[in-house]
Amino acid sequence: LLKKIYTLVFIRKESQILLGMKKRGFGMNKWNGFGGKVEPNEQIIDAAARELKEECCLDVKTSNLKNIGHLEFTFEGDSTMMDVRVFATDIFEGTPSETEEMAPKWFKHDQIPYDDMWLDDRLWFPYMLKGKLFYGRFHYQGFDKILNYHIEELESM
Numbered sequence: 001l002l003k004k005i006y007t008l009v010f011i012r013k014e015s016q017i018l019l020g021m022k023k024r025g026f027g028m029n030k031w032n033g034f035g036g037k038v039e040p041n042e043q044i045i046d047a048a049a050r051e052l053k054e055e056c057c058l059d060v061k062t063s064n065l066k067n068i069g070h071l072e073f074t075f076e077g078d079s080t081m082m083d084v085r086v087f088a089t090d091i092f093e094g095t096p097s098e099t100e101e102m103a104p105k106w107f108k109h110d111q112i113p114y115d116d117m118w119l120d121d122r123l124w125f126p127y128m129l130k131g132k133l134f135y136g137r138f139h140y141q142g143f144d145k146i147l148n149y150h151i152e153e154l155e156s157m
């Protein structure tokens with residue numbers, strides 16, 4: 001019932017996508033996009049650009065970040081909902097660099113390391129990789145089992 005909003009940013013270059021290996025905190029030891037919490041009085045899009053810079057030193061203009069997806073996560077026995085706003089761009093400045101949070105690496109679309117990612121990723125990544133807009137909700141039991149989910153392509157966000 002209590003919704004917390006998070007950001008998740010994917011950077012694309014030619015036929016590759018940038019993922020980061022999370023070195024600490026939530027999602028540690030999983031590859032993922034870059035993101036985090038939205039501070040009070042912070043616009044979601046600004047939080048997305050801020051976290052990207054903090055986590056892999058890339059600079060993006062918020063005007064170049066496109067909202068491509070919306071993911072909602074609930075957990076059996078827990079009343080919080082993770083509301084994850086997904087953004088992507090292929091316009092960025094800087095070189096992806098390792099930080100205390102993330103070790104970045106480029107991946108070809110057919111070499112996404114799903115076994116070292118959140119379980120839901122293998123369900124919605126194909127929509128993202130095909131350039132589609134998507135909405136997905138996933139109900140987890142613990143962090144290693146999805147009890148049920150729904151995902152759909154959207155015509156607009």
Ligand SMILES: CN1CCN(c2cc(NC3CC3)nc(N)n2)CC1
Binds near residue numbers: 032033036037120140
């Ligand atoms: C700040 N982060 C951004 C990414 N995020 C998640 C969550 C997730 N699944 C949920 C079961 C945990 N799956 C991906 N790919 N990312 C959580 C919050």
